[in-house]
Amino acid sequence: MTSQPFHGVLVPVLTPFTQRGEPDPGRFVAFCRWLADQGAGGLSIFGTTSEANSMSGAERMTLLDRLIEAGIPGEKLMPGAGACSMTEAANLARHAVDHGCGGVLLLPPSYYKGVSDDGIFAFVSGVIDRAASPALRIYLYHIPPVAQVGYSLDLVGRLIKAYPDTVVGLKDSSGDWSNTAALLERFPGFAVFPGSEIFLLDGLRKGGAGCITASGNVNVPGIRKLYENWRGPQADALQAEITALRKALQAYPMIPALKRIVAHFHNDPDWAAVRPPLVPLDPAQSAALLADLERLGFTLGERPRSMAA
């Protein structure tokens, strides 16, 4: 097993769109820099929360180009390289490696349902062969509630065995703690990141690497506080605090809600834009969300100068 480039609180970064619906590199770079400044352990750009599947491969590659040009260090980046076709996924993975990214997050192919472990194994194998780089590090992206197709425990074991220096971790967004626990037990040294901070403390206590969580977009400091103090006496209280915020967020469609929060606290209304098929929160939802956050004493803090549009 290779050394692990990522740990801590990783953020699947929201993607800002312009009023015309195009990805907005300026806001994206500024937001990534802000998340890094807040202590994010890595930036999982182009995940589900990033609306990556609502962008073409070319759009994703252009945004990554712009991040690197702006001086964001590649080793802090774990771009999603997922696509239904292994050729597209391999292109995205290769592009990430060529930019020095610390790893890529790889969805299984999700169009056909009920596919076999053998078929998914062949897909991952095809991506690795075609990306053709010893520098490639793959984090499997297990998110059956959305992708429907997932990585079974047996399949994860087969992939680690076949590609010990390449398949080095997994983001578990199953929402099923028993699956995360089984991964941690069966594959020591394999970097397992729960897909929600709700499981952060439980995960760390079993050898987890941190978490990769949508709410990191608005709460890196809170989640990081638990990550840094998880052996201390306040750990359970810190977990309860971040769980409360997460549950408040989960009462709304998560991606539009997070964008609404950034738009509100950074006083930048365009940030609320989502790409179809997602739709923004309606005014009543927005008001209710902000009221819920106020009750929890939540604030995103001042908009930093680097966030200027």
Add this chain to the structure above:
Amino acid sequence: MTSQPFHGVLVPVLTPFTQRGEPDPGRFVAFCRWLADQGAGGLSIFGTTSEANSMSGAERMTLLDRLIEAGIPGEKLMPGAGACSMTEAANLARHAVDHGCGGVLLLPPSYYKGVSDDGIFAFVSGVIDRAASPALRIYLYHIPPVAQVGYSLDLVGRLIKAYPDTVVGLKDSSGDWSNTAALLERFPGFAVFPGSEIFLLDGLRKGGAGCITASGNVNVPGIRKLYENWRGPQADALQAEITALRKALQAYPMIPALKRIVAHFHNDPDWAAVRPPLVPLDPAQSAALLADLERLGFTLGERPRSMAA
């Protein structure tokens, strides 16, 4: 409502891959020509049966380029332009229009689940705006068993109303006759194609335009015979015959089974190759499939000269 370019037996064309796993334009052109010679009313290249989602956009566009270069008339083609991102879908739709294709088949965005009709409407609207061509004709592709996301009856009505000259038909692969019947009743003049020949006769009796069916890859003549004689005394018997074959095929994973049949009857083993995440039939499945076909007296006929690899 515009005039309808397609009717009859349309085939979602299988995509051949080389031993190295690349799309094989030579075999693809020959197979498309063969299907046209057999009487296909149109070629729905790049559908689910075509493993289109297992190819990159560039691979799909290259195959279409090659078909057109080979003299296959664009007006006979209805390429799938589906993609999870509206920008990718718009690129594919525009490429098809620029090649004179009679229409495109458009999946809804299928990554996010539980999305709203408003979100899917905005997606289709975005594709139409970005493709930016009055020549574009869209056939909605409703296949909830695979895509999970689908076009509701209300949404279809909204799209027809907003884009009467562009959104002109639908392939209904729901497998739910009551949905097909409701589409035919509510939207006269809208071209509704059941996604299986099992519903061909029922569809034609209610004003359907034909069918777009995977088994067309191996049975255009049989299905066409019913299409041409559906008002005659033999219609129910002809329907029973093609239904029996369809049900035999459905006992196996459909795409690998169809490719196995082409490989067998055209004596061209490489045709059996599928792309991950699909896997080919194993030897026992292959033998059982061919035995089932023999019992039904099925044959694909001789491999025509134009099918030379």
